[in-house]
Amino acid sequence: MGELVRFGVSMEADLLRQFDQMIARRSYANRSEALRDLVRAAIVEDQWQHGSSRTVGVVCLVYDHEMGDVGHKLTHIQHESHVQVVSSMHVHLDHHNCLEAIVLRGKPSEIRHTCDQLICLRGVKLGKLVMSHTGRGL
């Protein structure tokens, strides 16, 4: 964590009361932490919308490992991809179904492309991309 800066914010009393209720329900320790979370989420969304610097994404797949050679194809795409595959976790959901979470580093457009390639495979039932961040400066 870097140096902390303190500044003043003005807000309508009614709005602030509602915000305080919401963050208490979610167990936030204080307003600053809740506001920092909103700011961080907005910056990450902006980066994925407009930016081209390298970031981090997590692809979460649900697939049927007995469907053809889907496991082999998933591995092949990860090795051929221009993005860096940092790590992956495999969870056995039941006899047929697996969940795989794959952490990727690269430009937003590259991560999206690799994600598209993984999702379209036969045997992959569901694929979602989490637009995350390296954590630097956040």
Added chain:
Amino acid sequence: MGELVRFGVSMEADLLRQFDQMIARRSYANRSEALRDLVRAAIVEDQWQHGSSRTVGVVCLVYDHEMGDVGHKLTHIQHESHVQVVSSMHVHLDHHNCLEAIVLRGKPSEIRHTCDQLICLRGVKLGKLVMSHTGRGL
């Protein structure tokens, strides 16, 4: 606008710098207005997720008015609905295609239900629900 309250927020210098760059690019006058917008958006999202008090939604449809009696059916559903249809705007996109924005008041679940009924009609090509707000206390 109600009474303004002023309070202090602490934030990492790096994070604040990125936030300042983003809100300058989007033409915000100052940090307070940008933070209020983030807080308001979070409260509205929370209300639509968890709340049951009456709110406002806007259904935006694109449809082909020459497809069967879609216009008649759209009107019928709006009159039969448990939600209050406040107003609607009709735009002629071209010879066949119309855009209609319909402002609804009701509970989130009721507005969603009416929206589903409108979208499923044959002739309606695209339907999206905007989860908005009455503006009170926001």
Added chain:
Amino acid sequence: MGELVRFGVSMEADLLRQFDQMIARRSYANRSEALRDLVRAAIVEDQWQHGSSRTVGVVCLVYDHEMGDVGHKLTHIQHESHVQVVSSMHVHLDHHNCLEAIVLRGKPSEIRHTCDQLICLRGVKLGKLVMSHTGRGL
């Protein structure tokens, strides 16, 4: 509506059963209409993500018309914008609050930019962009 093409789709019996239940609950007349809606929504999402051809967006604002000269500024931005403002609808939510739905034509990036300019104004409490479509070929 253009010429209809008919083709075959294969789907797991379990998946089809769940789909049929969902579309019955939403009052779809048949599978084809429900599948066409999914396809249209996917095409529109893809167009807003990757495309640069002119399309249609609807900006839905909630604002306090007594806050400074927000009404004047909203009009000014619409007139200065590079996108075409097709139409707008104004709804009086209560004594202070207004909802305005503004239909814009332009490239996705231009519509997003105009939307950002409208949302950041002081007095505008909530702004959401509906990524819609011209309806052509959809």
Added chain:
Amino acid sequence: MGELVRFGVSMEADLLRQFDQMIARRSYANRSEALRDLVRAAIVEDQWQHGSSRTVGVVCLVYDHEMGDVGHKLTHIQHESHVQVVSSMHVHLDHHNCLEAIVLRGKPSEIRHTCDQLICLRGVKLGKLVMSHTGRGL
């Protein structure tokens, strides 16, 4: 994979042409696989919106492990939670920043609640919930 059923779908020629272009760009093998993916995504979205049966979610956190005892608190919440924590993966993004993907089983509302508790911790910079699925019947 269960028994395959085959049925006919009718679609406007223009719409089908656009769909074919989109799925070719995303490397789908055929229309059926692409349509099944759209159907599965719609069913999962519907389940998270309306359903109360047990499902699977993945929480992806970015946090600074040197910030107080955030690691300890993350573990504590996972152990105390009413949802089942199936597995988690920890990735070292840099000297300070970690990414953690946590696979949870439970009802949608329970998974959301646990996710809220994890995200609000000081030290957790970013938290996103992936609404996934057990894979059964999908």
